[in-house]
Amino acid sequence: MVYRYESDEDAFVGYPRSGSDLPEPTPTPGPPAPAGPSPSRFPTPSLPRTIRPGLPATEPIPARPPVQIPSPPTLPHGYAPTGPLDPPPSRRSGRSGSGRGGGRLWQVLVGGAAVLVLLALCGLGVAALLAERSTNNDQTGAAPPTTAAPVADSAAGELDSRDTDQQPLTAREVFPGKKLVVADGRPAYDVLKTHSGGSCAVAATGEIADLLVRLGCSQVVRATLRSPDGDHLVTAGLFNLTDKASAQRVRDRIRQLLDERQGRFSGLAAGDGTTAVTTAAARVGWQVRGHYIAYCLVVRADGGAVPAGDTAVREIIYDMIELHLDKGVLERRAAGGTAVQPTAKATEDTGTQRGTDGE
Template structure:
């Protein structure tokens, strides 16, 4: 993918004929085929039924099984942290690709920062306790994205949320909020940004994508779709929450695991 990340106020342009640019072209054609097969048309929604009637549900049998139950915050009380979700300065999707530079991270209990309008009201009503998000640049640094995980009370609430969000976005009654991080990242806060979301357990995963030059993203833009899939499905829903599911559950507060019962 792209060269090493630049400083917070500097965005370096990759060579026009860079290896990663061609990887994105070829890879994105595959993404378009995949999305076409899944019945996703004209809207960047990576959630449940919008994948297609025969697609796998949010918590499929193929997901890793481990000692940690993430079906509710009662069963999974340990809060998310930046160190768990975005531990480094880069996000590596595949060892053969260049990483996404991470420009800014944030963990907060103020769930009003995640979204506005009816989406904000919905998340608050479902017991949002915190979120962790980061703003990244695409490997060819022409796209900027804010991706994050929202901690809701239970899986039923998370599943209900993803079903209710699409009509809210369609009706322009609320949106997820991007987080600018200096340089050419300000466009992620604009209303021209596209959004995708998905769920796993009691977590809602989302991604807001924009072009760094502020131009509107077309509904058939393969690069924006690639960012969505990389951030939501591969990284946050896959790698990050896979680690949480398969990690040993933390001991209850006040319990020293080194001491016998």
């Protein structure tokens, strides 16, 4: 704290007011008062001199070179600067150029990562959309087979009853020529004689004939053929029943009647050398397709016994029933003259019937 002392000489002398009885002060001649602040009015106390400890000796600090301030650019006469000059780049932001470059690099990295994430999300969305379209296309492509199945079923159903299959069979439809080829590349059978009639009893005997008549058989179409090797005679044909149920009932009874010798299928004689087909023991087969019963009997041309397990006889029965009558004649009829995929394989039965002479 600084103390100041005010002496009597510095005492305040008041000036009389105008109109007062006091005389106005007369200025005292002398030298003019020195300029500057007036002497202190408070005494300055005498303080002991403080001796500051000396600083340790240090090396002299070299003097910095004077800062060179560039002179302002020389302007043409009559022009003056319109504003302050731009400071150096290092003074504009208060940061070094490397710091600002690092910040920009970080912003670029963050922005790039955000773009990659956005592209990945878009890719996932597009992939899901394509997968959904592919699934829809797959489901649309799989629809035709499901709709085609009822068409095949309806074609097969046409043969289940005479109500939906009213056109009678003809001999030309079942056996159209003198030669019968059951498959490409196979040798032909010779068609010796054909027959078509409304009495089914002429094609069977005993209880089998009665069963056919009782269950509504209205037509039989048959023919006698000679095998390609000439060693066998064949009579094959179709019985026309009322519906599929009646045809199945006949099928289920045939084996029992044959085993009990209460009836047999009759062969169709076709002239000289074919008598064996009507009298000799025969190997027979039958099968149901819709309201039809396809049948076939095979005998040796010389009238001899047919050995059990004769592969040639089994092949003839398969050719006549499966390939010709079922997949040939009845398949075309079910399709209205157009070939289609075969339906489920019908039941095929085979058996042996003795000749008319009791052998």
